[in-house]
Amino acid sequence: MRTYALTVFAQSGEKLLxxxxxxxxxxxxxxxxxxxxxxxxxxxxxxxxVSPEAKLILFHR
Structure with missing residues (x-):
């Protein structure tokens, strides 16, 4: 198993998740x-x- 990081941002730049x-x-x-x-x-x-190698696998702006 590999570890991935999921991050969500508010419009202000604050991390929501x-x-x-x-x-x-x-x-x-x-x-x-x-x-x-x-x-x-x-x-x-x-x-x-992002993947463990820092590859972007999901992105929305």
Missing amino acids: DESFTAENNDEAKKIGQVRLEEEGYSEHTHRC
Whole structure:
């Protein structure tokens, strides 16, 4: 399992969500990240999800 980081920002730049989770691969992490964003109601906020190698796998501005 690999550890991914999911971060959500307010328009002011304040972090609204900053958490880590584990997934088998980038595709699974992208799905988990999208579900988590929807659960928290942050789908339309600026967000990013990065892999352990700092590869951007999810991004919305």
